[in-house]
Amino acid sequence: MKGVTFPAWHGKHYVTLAELVVRLGSFGLDLTWRVEFDEIVDPRCVEMEKRSADAGMDTLTLLSLTTPFLQLIDAEARGFAGDEVVVVLTEFDSSLWDVRAVDERVLSELRYHYPGAKNL
Numbered sequence: 832m833k834g835v836t837f838p839a840w841h842g843k844h845y846v847t848l849a850e851l852v853v854r855l856g857s858f859g860l861d862l863t864w865r866v867e868f869d870e871i872v873d874p875r876c877v878e879m880e881k882r883s884a885d886a887g888m889d890t891l892t893l894l895s896l897t898t899p900f901l902q903l904i905d906a907e908a909r910g911f912a913g914d915e916v917v918v919v920l921t922e923f924d925s926s927l928w929d930v931r932a933v934d935e936r937v938l939s940e941l942r943y944h945y946p947g948a949k950n951l
Contacts (some may be wrong), residue, residue: 834931834951835938849897852915858937859895862910869905
């Protein structure tokens with residue numbers, strides 16, 4: 832799996848988990864998500880961990896729990912197609928995102944939207 836890394840902050844704009852999931856486009860629609868947190872910063876994080884402990888959650892459920900604005904600290908969201916991890920979104924200290932994906936088109940899209948993105 833290849834990846835990119837980029838700052839979570841672009842000026843005053845924080846790139847949220849919800850924004851990244853939307854940027855996945857159709858690639859992310861049918862995935863099952865499991866999310867883990869090193870630091871719980873919002874009650875929605877507890878609900879995401881609860882749903883992740885079971886069979887995971889669909890993309891629309893993940894989006895409903897991450898919007899409106901939810902800033903994370905040290906979190907990882909793994910998107911599964913069946914039993915295979917196909918995308919990993921890792922947020923470090925509210926300052927940096929690492930995104931790994933099996934589909935290079937996803938990474939190209941992120942490079943386009945986040946010009947500071949560098950290859951991992």
